[in-house]
Amino acid sequence: MLEDKNEQRTSLAELGEFGLIKHLTDQVKLTHKSSIKGVGDDAAVLEFKNKQILVTTDLLIEGVHFDLSYMPLKHLGYKAVMVNLSDVYAMNGKATQITVSLAVSNRFPLEAIEELYAGIHLACKTYNVDLIGGDTSSSTKGLLLSITAIGEANKEDIVYRNGAKPNDLIVVTGDLGAAYLGLQVLEREKQVFQANPNAQPELDNYTYLVERQLKPEARKDIPNLLKELDVKPTSMIDISDGLSSEIIHICSQSEVGCNLFEDKFPLDPQVISTCEEFKLDSTTVALSGGEDYELLFTVDTADYPKIKANPHLTVIGHITEKDEGMNLITRGNQKIELTAQGWNAMLK
Amino acid sequence: MLEDKNEQRTSLAELGEFGLIKHLTDQVKLTHKSSIKGVGDDAAVLEFKNKQILVTTDLLIEGVHFDLSYMPLKHLGYKAVMVNLSDVYAMNGKATQITVSLAVSNRFPLEAIEELYAGIHLACKTYNVDLIGGDTSSSTKGLLLSITAIGEANKEDIVYRNGAKPNDLIVVTGDLGAAYLGLQVLEREKQVFQANPNAQPELDNYTYLVERQLKPEARKDIPNLLKELDVKPTSMIDISDGLSSEIIHICSQSEVGCNLFEDKFPLDPQVISTCEEFKLDSTTVALSGGEDYELLFTVDTADYPKIKANPHLTVIGHITEKDEGMNLITRGNQKIELTAQGWNAMLK
CATH class of the missing domain: 3.30.1330.10 (PurM-like, N-terminal domain)
Structure with a gap:
């Protein structure tokens, strides 16, 4: 029945998941x-x-x-x-x-x-x-x-995605990129195993990465921590698709822009060493890796004293006016526009 | 990984869906x-x-x-x-x-x-x-x-499955078996079409059956009707897997038995004529057909006057003590044990 219709077809790939959801639910009241x-x-x-x-x-x-x-x-x-x-x-x-x-x-x-x-x-x-x-x-x-x-x-x-406002601080829990690298390590071991089924997996140097991929923990502790600290975020989202994609969700729904600072990204030492080994850029991995299941949120600057020394929380940037766009500020102080797939490596 | 393990395997088919659910959720607290x-x-x-x-x-x-x-x-x-x-x-x-x-x-x-x-x-x-x-x-x-x-x-x-008690009346909404027959009609037309793609489907005599299969309606009206009638069922379930399977759920969870009367089953005239055409037993179709999405419930005998003349509701039997078993009483007054797959055609 489907195969017989050949009128007008739009590829789902063109729309992407978010586009498809929006398209299909736009008229929902x-x-x-x-x-x-x-x-x-x-x-x-x-x-x-x-x-x-x-x-x-x-x-x-x-x-x-x-x-x-x-x-x-x-x-x-x-x-x-x-x-x-x-x-x-x-x-x-x-x-x-x-x-x-x-x-x-x-x-x-x-x-x-x-x-x-x-x-x-x-x-x-x-x-x-x-x-x-x-x-x-x-x-x-x-x-x-x-x-x-x-x-x-x-x-x-309750904290929605749409409450971020200019000057709010952007905060992330835990660290970034490990789950993605865990997947890379496992994929490599799979290929080794396929080539030689007697090979023993070598995962000793990647225990944290593999655990983050195979047994992630959701941040149940964070809502409690925020209550203890008497901080209510202005917006919040979990990092499933990658930091870049998630901050874009917050900025789009809040109608603001942002600056993320590359040198502030929290990275585990195994992430840094494994990025070197795999010749991957750790910033790209942190921005686009996904599956971290950490929380990303924004807070009013007045709350900064309450969060600044907390070992679970890292301030990685701040919200700006919408017309300033959504950007990564590199270590070399260059401004690069964020994209949902990571970032466009076109300098501005 | 899975394919390597050859210790002890139990086939899922042995358990069946309900067995599997029970098995997997038994320890849930x-x-x-x-x-x-x-x-x-x-x-x-x-x-x-x-x-x-x-x-x-x-x-x-x-x-x-x-x-x-x-x-x-x-x-x-x-x-x-x-x-x-x-x-x-x-x-x-x-x-x-x-x-x-x-x-x-x-x-x-x-x-x-x-x-x-x-x-x-x-x-x-x-x-x-x-x-x-x-x-x-x-x-x-x-x-x-x-x-x-x-x-x-x-x-x-709220009405659960476990409140039926001996002497309660067993009531069904609407009629039974049409969705199953609709499927049989569509399967036949599909085979005709596969043999001869120019054949036109002949569905005029089966409109009700096909509609019941392709566009069933859930009985939103029944909770309202019950309220109007001031009747609270002692147990209730919807008919997705077939009348026989559903009354067994009610009886098992309520720890009671039942007698269903073949001559009381509500059947649409298209069900009767199509059963004749397909050489199917209409009682079997009503008991085992499934996908009717009607409601099956039990009421105290004191509520009988409130429901007896209602065109949406048909009394099809009554609840008994558990040791009397779950039975179909045929037109010939024979007692046949109900099974989840319809009924065992072994006379007692």
Whole structure:
């Protein structure tokens, strides 16, 4: 039926994921009083009496989001939960429940699915989240997981992407780029293994990187930390697609610009040494790597004293007026425009 | 990695879907005060202050749940929403929001996805539900949809599967078996078309059946009707897998038995005539067909006067003590044990 229609076709690749979402949801109107925030943030916000509810969902597909040749199923289950909880924390909320839908082809025995669920259960236990439902199905090819996370927050605590204002400081938690490099290391080992199945993986020098790729932790601690510090960010997002892409989301939705400072990016020593070994630019890796599941947020300059000495938080730039654009300021003090795919290496 | 392990394997087919869910979620413990009901009913129930929230999710996979050679994408989008809303109504709740996650292979042009979303949007509009989030992804093969529906209800209105008690009447909404026969008609036309691509589909005598298969409607009206009639069912479920399978869920969770009366089953005239044409037993079709998306519930006998003349509702049997088993009483007054796959044709 589909194959017969040959009228006007637009390639999905042209639009890209965000373009497609926007295109498909532009005409959506929220009509329920309980729908406070729909499509367009890390999580949707619903209000039922005093608490607001956060709902977020992610789809993980074999061959697209993960490769089972180096991703153990238990880790996959754990990571799939992290990806979702991270979105709840990025709203400054507390994750409380998840649903898990799963489709598997018949190449998976029960024990494999048990492994997957062991990771899911471990994540739920560690993060104090209840598994409350789901769906299972066969698939014609491979494994896929769809997880929805639900969380709660007081209305006044929720942080959206659209509140950043000029002069706000841009803050990132933890460090950047390690998960991406972990993937590069695993890909290399896979190729070595394919060439010589008796080769032993050499991962000793990359333990942090591999752990960041295979067993990321969502920043549950950050909403609590912010409360302790008495800081409410003006905007917040989690870093799943890469710092560059995420700060562009914040700037676009807040209608502001930004300057990020290359020399401020928090990098683990393994990131620096492995970038040298792989001949990769560490700034590019930090900007475009993705899968860090750290939080990126903006705060009023008045809050600077509260955050400045905190070992979890690094100030990496500041918000500007919109017409100044979104830029990386290099160590050599050059201004380079940020793009969602990292940055355009065209000097201005 | 998976393929290397050859220790102990249990086939997923042995367990079946419900067995697998039970197996995987047996050790789940709900720890949040807000998690009132987790895995095991049509929807999970969460409590945040005065309202309880219903959450349900379903996965639809090309080649498993639908065939695009006769399922137009717009209808698929509409039906995918219905499948989920039906679960909310089966809790006696009001559906308020959905999230939609979608993965597509590159054989789908934008226009195809727009068609799909047109169906989703139409369903949202018709049923007054807000689309509040989701995820999109590429897939390595085919199309898949994962939808989560959220609803609300007052705590005292929610109907679970486990409240049926001996002597309760068993009631079904609408009629049974038409969606299954619609599928048979479409499958036949597909084969005719494959043999002779110039053949015109002959669907005039099957309009109701085909509509029930391609564009089912969830019973949003029933929770309202029950309120008007001042009837609170003792248990309720929606008919997605077939009447037999659903009444078994109710009986198992309520620890009761049942007698269903073959001569009471509500059947559309097209169901009866098409069963004759296809040489199918209409009782088997009604029991095992599935995809009717009608509601099946039980009521106290004291409520009989309130429901007896209602054109939407048909009493098809009654609940018994558990040790009497779950049975079909035939027109010939024979007692046949119900099974999830229909019924065992062994006379007792």
